């Protein structure tokens with residue numbers, strides 16, 4: 009693991025791309041400066057250099073964005089669903105055509121290796137395509153009441169103006185996963201991008217406008233003051249929906265705020281995924297799955313495997329093979345050819361990862377590989393495996409959000425279930441076994457919104473993504489995703505044969 013210096017992207021290419029990114033707020037179809045005139049800097053986590061300065065929205069801009077969204081709602085809801093779907097389809101094509109730009113921009117502002125950023129473009133664009141197809145299928149139903157008299161007409165209507173708040177770790181996919189179903193359903197939006205990685209949303213919003221989205225439908229307010237700027241919107245009765253992706257801690261606070269107006273919410277929150285390897289697992293497949301579940305996005309994913317719960321009969325072999333694969337994971341700036349693991353997002357995140365590792369080691373764990381930050385510029389952390397981790401240590405209960413894999417062992421299936429469920433989170437779990445019945449049993453017994461059965465990644469635009477327990481409320485993607493932006497209205501019709 010070394011930090012190398014062989015860029016595959018020239019400074020000129022980076023400069024030209026950054027120059028093409030709008031730096032204003034998007035309100036009612038116009039890019040404009042913040043009312044205060046303030047800006048904030050966006051930094052490259054691999055080098056610390058400033059990439060761009062963006063207009064810094066404040067409460068006045070938030071209010072203007074909601075004004076625009078509220079004003080556009082009625083006419084937007086009347087736009088035929090086919091037309092809304094076609095806008096999404098054009099956006100899918102535009103994002104795909106500019107895939108290299110989106111990938112490089114994400115690598116620059118977030119740090120992930122270019123190959124991973126390309127993967128996110130494909131994943132993120134898929135939400136545009138999926139919901140372009142779903143837009144025309146938001147049906148209601150007609151039925152005759154059981155007593156044969158009244159007629160029941162059930163329709164689906166857009167919930168209305170939505171506030172969408174996204175995290176920094178998947179700058180494109182987290183935005184498309186919300187914007188696409190909202191467009192498909194006929195909702196207008198205020199999007200608050202993450203202050204650490206707002207550039208991708210700037211480019212994405214420009215693409216949505218190019219695809220034909222009418223003014224006011226999507227308003228974008230990058231800001232360095234999230235709470236102050238969005239707080240008043242959450243209490244504004246014109247807002248009808250909050251869709252938040254981020255930490256459980258912030259999600260809880262927003263849920264409390266949303267209760268004031270009984271605001272409808274979707275909450276995609278933190279995770280603490282167990283990765284269970286049974287004694288009958290294909291160990292090489294389990295190691296390949298572990299690499300994906302742990303190192304995708306440098307471990308900075310809500311879906312990242314956080315606790316490796318491995319049958320005691322194969323724990324040593326699993327750790328050895330896992331470490332051999334980890335040893336090939338070169339840490340380097342995402343724009344460098346060898347990069348397999350980019351920097352963590354900031355110093356605070358890297359320090360937290362190291363604190364969890366230090367705490368586990370003090371409690372008796374041993375680093376099979378890694379265990380320290382990488383010297384030099386950027387917030388790199390060595391891919392790390394810890395063996396002999398004991399129950400009760402912080403690393404098993406807190407989100408690591410870094411390339412660190414703690415291993416604990418179990419003996420019986422009941423014990424594996426107990427360990428896996430021993431968390432306040434319930435987003436995703438991974439199970440590796442050759443026994444289909446056991447796989448099904450684990451699906452039934454694990455408290456999780458999603459399960460990867462012999463699979464290290466579950467993310468798929470066509471599937472309902474979301475958690476149980478303190479991992480959140482609601483689902484994104486799949487058939488369920490559009491429902492989050494629709495409400496059901498029932499019209500009771502008197503017996504058409506009476507009198």
Ligand SMILES: NC(=O)c1ccc[n+]([C@@H]2O[C@H](COP(=O)([O-])OP(=O)(O)OC[C@H]3O[C@@H](n4cnc5c(N)ncnc54)[C@H](O)[C@@H]3O)[C@@H](O)[C@H]2O)c1
Pocket residue numbers: 173174175176177178182200201202203234235236238239253254255256258259261262275276277278279309310311407435474475479480
């Ligand atoms: N379940 C999922 O689908 C999913 C997906 C990605 C990330 N996450 C979770 O997100 C977290 C990492 O992302 P993060 O560090 O950006 O999370 P975060 O909670 O710190 O921030 C998320 C977003 O909320 C904003 N925010 C922060 N305080 C706010 C406030 N008071 N009012 C309004 N907005 C506020 C931030 O600016 C950001 O845009 C992890 O916990 C991860 O598991 C969950």
Ligand SMILES: O=CCCC(=O)O
Pocket residue numbers: 177178181308309310311467473
């Ligand atoms: O960070 C969580 C989102 C990850 C994903 O959608 O695959």
